[in-house]
Amino acid sequence: MRSPGRSRSMCEWDDFAGDATALERLLDTGGSGALPPFLLLSQPGVDGKDQRRCSELWTRDRRMAATAERTTLDFRFRAASERKIRLGYLSNDFHDHATALLLIETLEAHDRGRFCVNAYSYGADDGKAMRRRLVDTFDSFTDIAALSDSDAARAIHRDEVDILIDLKGFTFNARSGILMLRPAPLQVNYLGYPGTLGAELCDYIITDEYVTPRASAADYSESFAYMPNSYQPRGRAGPIGAKPLRASVGLPEQGVVFCCFNQAYKLTPEIFDVWCRLLDAAPGSVLWLLAAPMAEGNLRNEAWKRGVNGNRLVFAPDMGQGDHLARLQLADLVLDTAPYNAHTTASDALWAGVPIVTCSGSTFASRVAGSVLRAVGMPELITEDLDGYFDLASRLANDPAGLAAVRAKLARNRAGAALFDVPAYTRDLEGLFRSMWSRRSAGLPPALIGAE
Template sequence: MSSFDQLSKRAKKLEKQGQIDEAIKLYELFLQDFPKNTRAKAALEKLQDAKSGAGMSAQQAFVKAREFIDQGAYAKGIELAQKLVEGAPDSAQVWNLLGLGYSRNQNPVEAERCLRKAIDLDKNFGMAWVNIATLFSEQNRYELALQAFQNARYLEPENAGVLCAIGGVLLEMGRLDEAEKFCVQAIKNDPELAKPYQNLGIILYRNKKRGAAKQAFEQVAKLRPNNMTALSDFLHARAQICDWDPLAPEFQNVKPIGKPGNSVSPFSLLHFEDDPYAQKKRSENRAQELAVRDPVKQFPRPAARPEKLKIGYFSADFHNHATLSLMMGLFGAHDRSRFEIHAYSYGSVTDGWRRGQLQKLVDYNWDVRNASDAEIVQHARDQGVDIAIDLKGYTQNGRPQLFAPRMAPIQINYVGYPGTLGADYIDYLIADHTIIPDDYKNACSERIIYMPHCYQPNDGGREFPENKQTRSELGLPEDGFVFCSFNANYKISPREFDIWMRLLNKVDGSVLWLFEGSEDAMLNLQKEAGKRGVDPARLVFAGYLPEAKHLSRHKHADLFLDTFNVNAHTTASDALWTGLPLVTLPGRQFAARVAASVLKAANLPELIAKSEEDYEAIALDLALHPEKLAAMKAKVAENVKACPLFDTKTYTLDLERGYDAAYERYLAGKAPADIDLASS
């Protein structure tokens, strides 16, 4: 093969990949050495014509522009589509193509202008309706999206993709019953289409039909065997209902890590394994998908600290939710003479007594649930937020993409997601030395602000009424020992469940009091108890109660047993606040070390086990020796009165020191670095 043939082969490969500029450079370099090579000259001219669109028919140019857009070469696709529009200004097809290019290139204003032009030219152009509906949906303009998708459906009533899209919009609007009907119809029309099963799984999950949701997610994973999101949704759905049966052969050897463009939900796999480095990789993959292509916003650096630092807290959970339960005292204790507090609420729930109380504790409460990402980002910038704090991360209903273009010069990952976000646009993570020991510091992409005690905020002013029920009214034995674990069902795995069942077998008359997440989980846990020689009736399930009533019923439990890969978080603090001892076994990843951090801050290190055998021994010792249990309960009740865990005022001062230290580094032009408040 001649040197030109080798060159031509490489150039054609680059051209197929959309890298025409690189192919042109190859020929230009070749011609510097062989200026008379006619074949190289001809190939170069052909490529230059292809780049400019010259020498192509309108149809060829249209196909080429679409190829560019599909390959991610948006600027080239848009440039070629613009030339097509100039040559055929009355073609709805080319206006639609140009609009699609702008949409993919994150230019919604131009995308909407072009797509509206396409529709004006041809109101029966279904794809233009689909594209503009998709654009509206991405901007959270759901009413407009629904109307546009309905117009597309009018043109193609049986189109499964359109039916599924309508179901997806209705899902986002919270109209679950309507959404389910459209998804079911889409599946009937095209059983091989995966997206309707995915939407249906989410709908069933939110309607507490967890077993059916698992089946829907499993079907998605089978239809998309290489799709990591489908696999992670399926694995999480299994965990939600405590389905521990062996995986189907096609899923057994798959490592659910993913890659950019095919990432997994990091939160969905916290339960799957205790591996901080795998979790970091999952987060990095997801963060790269969210990263913006345009240059990140640069903020003018002031000469000095403003009189009040503007702190923006961003969450979907500013209502009666565990996060707000933890943070209410913090919001009340912030030094309003030095900090201006902005609460950005993008969640769909807008009622609840805690939400009303929060509005009195912050300077500004912004309800942005109907705003697009771009609108929220711009609003935060216009307000001059100095420190933007993500209270959700990769948890359900989070919008971590808000932070990718930068809303503030300093951005922090805090409380909501128990782990790194893997993003270069998140500067700091609030943690402590128990949560992230030095051995695992490299498993975090952020710099760490180490709190002196526990990273978790707590409200030391929470009140709850005295529970006057008897144990029997709650389905518990009046005299037997009550082990409990009010953690979400997905956190339970065979590993700790084996220990729990051994404890029940060793402690006569004892029961295990669990949170009733769903009927499917309850039935599976009862089945697993029977497999281990335990009467399923010894598992007692506690239904949902409002926070105060839930706290008050803790008095009827004797010992809280923690889960391993994902610990008790808020539930750990709840237990201690009510005087209930908790035993934990710390693991390696953030989520597996939370309860140990909580216990240390409550001055109860003796309840932190060193191994599974130690975990079981601590629990058994307390269960078999009433005097030891009584002494431990007394110690817990005494410690919560004065321990760092529930000292909200000091915690808030420490956190504010962290904010100040991070801002001082920014003012000095220094890059983010670890901030150790424990040693300062």
Template structure:
């Protein structure tokens, strides 16, 4: 949020007070005040303060001089002197203005409680003091008393209807309260009153960003900068707007300009970290995070970002205390503004994951909830109209495992529509997916409200969100209830923490009945596994070991999971396996160069030759699947399992072992191994996991038999029987729809196994 406007009184003028001073003295005091103020306004700060000290020494009872002292000392950062001057004013004359001045000094020192007390005293002495109500709103906002702050601003406006500053401050508070439409209304009213009000333009741009109206936000923010080009907060808003529009280079430039104008603006350093992180400049992003936290230590969203970035580069020494701080704060009920997806790799406690998701929903979904309940229309279609909403119809794991599902839907019973809210990467998988739908709608440019309107106009029966709380999501559209039945599936492995989603598609393994309480959605149990697979995914010609960077001899352990899933505990276990099996190597995906360097260092710290860690660069999927087959055994991670990566590994014919945790994300490996017919490769604790891994490495005949079983059963096992999966999925949709048509609320559903399964 842009910095709100603190009300300041106009230049002080002498009152007709009974001070005992002669008219001559009053004239001299008035002249002194004008001279001091003139020097200050011309930039002669030192001389102004010097004359002020002389004047107050000469006229110690002159209230006007002391009020001027409050303003000048506070403006120049001499806060102790400002506070002393304010108290001197109160000693000379108790008044609304005196308490108001004292409150300003308290605000400069971020002493919010003391400022509130002083402002309430000011209002006591002058119940119609509009400026005091405005500043009371400011200090209540800083104390997170949003409802009281809103009431204070409304009182300010009541007593001063043309008070533009109070309107825009009210708008900022309404934005913080997630009332975005009302916030925009207040900022626009401020601009009607004061058309050249740059701060109101900037605040309006921030509120428009929150509504997803990025193009309008951009022009609004540019107007703010045109009016006042030296305001850092406006450049920070501009940076955020460009980032939303995927114009990262412009976002970076705007951010750097904000920091140049105001180096101590913590929000600008946070924005810089976000942009650098998107560009995978993780070291520079972390520097920006640390600077933001130095300036504002309680900026939890920055702390959460730094934690996630450190996980990505496996910088565990700095990461571990941060992760514990975030877990403990979440457990205490604090909204740390951490992305729920990032929290999943911190803790596999499903209760905490639900708390984190709920906080995110309150911030991002609930603000779009209509003021009155929406009752979606139950349409009478010849075919059930299913729409899939996703940002990932591109080179992305979700696309690779769902492409065939869209193609196999029974067109005699279902009409299938795609709403793509992500960018077009012009990849082969995107082109294929587009042809797999009856209609493929590009809706990335639409606002949340516009997207909801299109979904309603298309008379969708069941809306399936495939993105959830992952990058570029539009899950906020669910709050507008554009479809009678709303489902979340696959992209985000957890609850969305909101009542606006009716169902989550799962299976008995990833969400056992005992965990239903940790899901706001009703749970749909698929018969075998919740995850689909594209059987048409090709596998390239297998490279040699040397071509893949592997030694010609020795056992090859592998894990191609993202680096943020690797924990110190699991890595230590892997190092023990390397020590126990001479000549073996650990083959990992190199997500970034820093993680490779850090893991080599961690290996050396554990007594393992860093050269035994082999890092694989990213390849096209078909080439990656070919090289995966060179591995002997895949080692899963905990607290966040492999998902599509596990499916890829099994499809390539490589056995995998997994340790089952408590959350959905930490039980997917178990689900997939069961569905491929290899339950013996599942463990429920890390000691058994370690023992199993070592046993398989030392028993090549047993491992070869498992590999043969995997190859033999690949085309018939449940995990890769995509036509059967689609039949079960369609049955699930029909069971949801029957309840909706009957006017029944959503309920947990167990999908029966289809004949022939």
């Protein structure tokens, strides 16, 4: 079987249905480690139950092996005391990466009177300013890249981390083996992976009542730790540069600019059908996408197949955050992907003042853009099916006054939006950590916390 992941990244859709059937077959065989859970996040028709099953199959054999190793390590945890709660953030992405960009201001805002904030990094030092900023932010920054999972777990345990916060899940280069060894009394799934990690890895998942409604609890091994607004942090620092000229980034001087800067693997034939219908319904419009050298030719061909001139797709090169936010202002309307929504790219667009139309599904990954829209006071841009998505986007694209009113509302909301209120977000997050620790100190098991 050809690699479904590679096909998705290249937007090779000639046998999209066949690839879906192959994924279903892999899941149904029940083999441990056979199907990476990350692939299912962007697969249409997959529900939370399937995602949990996949996560638990993916780790089954490794979890069984880790049981014996945990016995050998024999980690013991001292009783809770009045000392600061020791947080340990575990990640491969402590450098110029989307996770760091989202989280840095929250890390800086942590209350050092109540928390000791430590990093455990197994990623490369890219030498950029964000890496230096992160190193300076944490109370301690421990590079565990060269350590085995056992030795990394020993280091975390030796530091007496109370709450280990995993920022990777099953994304690229994750080291979930460290979590399987349980080096901390509490372990938390946060921000990096929009789904469950399955049994035994984490006690809680940081979420909100929109991305994971209470009715979806059975789809998660973790207990829900609800933030009052969006689970996603998003700071304000870093000025947005002056809006460039359209011609300087390859955009036509006239016409609506539809935009989606999500990675190519999030695109599906179904969502691309809708986008091409939107281009057809808005003469002179273009679709502005993130550069994807392996996929661009295929996407242009897919547009031609749908009766749309492939040259109406404009590809944007990768840029540093400041320049990226500046150019984003040229977009008229961001079009979200489904079922794997925009995450960082959604809050980037809203911070740059550009509205986003989304279609929410039933899984965590398919509800993130809806979560951030609610946190910026724009729930009217959330739709529940692709017909509603098309109708809303088409109406806005063909009604300049209506689109201007939506952008004006976003501009008004931005200053006071919960999405961009770092101090309040950080206090709410710390409240969850304190509740987790209080339950543990009282001898209580993990349970839903943070709900009103």
